Amino acid sequence: MKEGEKVESYLVFRDLAIIIIFAKLCGIIARKCKAPQVVGEIIAGLLIGPSVLGWVNQSDFLAQMAEIGVILLMFSAGLETDLKDLVKTGPIAVLIACSGVFIPLVCGAFLYMAFYGVSPWGSEGFYKAVFVGTILTATSVSITVESLKEMGKIKGKVGTTILSAAIIDDVIGIIVLTFVIGFKNPESKPLSVLSNTVLFFVFAIVVGFISYRLFKMVDTRYPHTRRIPIAGLAFCLAMAYIAEKYFGIADITGAYVAGIILCSIRDSNYIAEKMDTNSYMIFGPIFFASIGLKTNVENMSMGILIFSLAFVATGLISKIVGCGLVARVCKFNHSDSLKIGVGMMTRGEVALIVSQKGLTAGLLTPVYFTSVILLIIVSSILTPIILKILYSRDKEAGAAA
Numbered sequence: 001m002k003e004g005e006k007v008e009s010y011l012v013f014r015d016l017a018i019i020i021i022f023a024k025l026c027g028i029i030a031r032k033c034k035a036p037q038v039v040g041e042i043i044a045g046l047l048i049g050p051s052v053l054g055w056v057n058q059s060d061f062l063a064q065m066a067e068i069g070v071i072l073l074m075f076s077a078g079l080e081t082d083l084k085d086l087v088k089t090g091p092i093a094v095l096i097a098c099s100g101v102f103i104p105l106v107c108g109a110f111l112y113m114a115f116y117g118v119s120p121w122g123s124e125g126f127y128k129a130v131f132v133g134t135i136l137t138a139t140s141v142s143i144t145v146e147s148l149k150e151m152g153k154i155k156g157k158v159g160t161t162i163l164s165a166a167i168i169d170d171v172i173g174i175i176v177l178t179f180v181i182g183f184k185n186p187e188s189k190p191l192s193v194l195s196n197t198v199l200f201f202v203f204a205i206v207v208g209f210i211s212y213r214l215f216k217m218v219d220t221r222y223p224h225t226r227r228i229p230i231a232g233l234a235f236c237l238a239m240a241y242i243a244e245k246y247f248g249i250a251d252i253t254g255a256y257v258a259g260i261i262l263c264s265i266r267d268s269n270y271i272a273e274k275m276d277t278n279s280y281m282i283f284g285p286i287f288f289a290s291i292g293l294k295t296n297v298e299n300m301s302m303g304i305l306i307f308s309l310a311f312v313a314t315g316l317i318s319k320i321v322g323c324g325l326v327a328r329v330c331k332f333n334h335s336d337s338l339k340i341g342v343g344m345m346t347r348g349e350v351a352l353i354v355s356q357k358g359l360t361a362g363l364l365t366p367v368y369f370t371s372v373i374l375l376i377i378v379s380s381i382l383t384p385i386i387l388k389i390l391y392s393r394d395k396e397a398g399a400a401a
Contacts, residue, residue: 015056016286022048023285038146038288042380045292058293062286069287071255072279075236077145077163078259079272080154092330093164096323100165100344101137101172103322104315108133111314115307127180131363134180135372136315137173138351141166143288144343147384151391158336162343163256165323169344170250177354180363200247204239208261211235219265228267229274235262291380294373308371315375316382319345339390346383347376 022044030040048055056062112129119125144162148154154163175194215235219228236258243254262268324341332340355372358364 012061018048018056019289023289038143039381039384041285041288042292045289049293066287066290069283071240072275072283074252074255075259076272076275078256079263079268081260081263083264093161094168096165096326097168099326100169100323104136104318105133107314107318108136128363130180131358134177135351135354138354139166139169139344140346143346143380147387158339167256196247200249204257212261215265219267229271232271308374311371312375312378316345342386346379
């Protein structure tokens with residue numbers, strides 16, 4: 001091993017120690033302040049990152065650890081999903097997801113044109129405007145999932161609707177992204193994305209049926225043994241890999257589907273407990289802290305700052321309106337509709353992936369990347385706080401009644 005490589009390994013240990021300690025401390029402070037723990041972990045990343053103390057910088061290793069964290073989180077969410085509720089909320093989730101993509105897409109495009117002028121159909125400026133809207137379509141429910149889990153609301157109709165709509169939202173968002181890039185770059189094939197998406201879910205149904213039978217047989221013969229969560233984790237990682245590698249679907253979708261496949265076996269809660277231990281100890285804090293680590297606001301001009309603030313406001317409001325209004329039309333009460341809208345407004349790794357695709361395709365310049373990071377930070381901090389307030393009001397109203 002070379003000396004430089006050895007030093008690099010020691011830096012990784014130091015970075016992990018700093019992240020875990022600060023994430024835990026800030027998480028405790030957040031809970032003392034009646035805010036969800038994930039808020040503290042995101043702020044911890046912001047504090048130790050390049051924007052404030054500069055003790056830890058984002059690296060490929062930390063990015064991969066954070067990716068494992070979100071995979072485990074979505075697998076756990078799938079395991080804790082009530083399959084009957086998921087089937088029941090399916091059509092509603094599709095409607096909410098479609099509205100949650102369309103309204104932010106249109107609002108984001110109009111925002112860009114309001115700042116930089118209206119461009120004719122088919123021009124580069126037009127595609128840049130549409131791409132800004134495409135960034136706003138992505139929903140990351142990782143923070144919402146963690147917040148709902150903390151409050152014990154993940155299995156309710158609202159929680160299941162948010163999870164289902166967010167998964168469908170990501171699929172539609174990826175299709176929209178491919179279409180936008182496809183129209184700008186003739187080498188991309190938008191129709192192949194549609195076929196790949198259909199093929200993945202057909203694959204998931206076939207593999208899910210076989211895997212469910214196998215796991216159920218093992219669960220019956222060897223109940224509550226460690227081989228079951230180990231096999232479950234391997235299945236989760238395999239589904240995440242297959243979704244991304246062979247179908248071009250987000251890996252988190254594969255992980256969530258794996259959880260749904262196993263959610264009806266007898267030891268699903270046992271698997272979820274083992275996954276939560278790993279997630280809570282190391283992978284979860286790294287994922288949430290990494291959001292703060294990616295933020296660097298030192299090189300922002302006043303123009304970009306104003307655009308970023310407008311971008312954040314548009315991103316938050318368009319999701320709440322788009323998803324909340326459709327939820328209200330679908331007979332949810334006012335409070336639950338607002339929860340669904342708020343739960344869908346978080347942005348995360350998918351928005352970053354979309355932005356990176358835009359940089360590669362020439363539809364986004366690096367200076368706007370800070371706007372996306374700011375949206376992720378603000379939505380990730382506000383969503384858990386607002387959800388907690390909304391559920392607290394329901395509890396108080398129930399007690400008063």
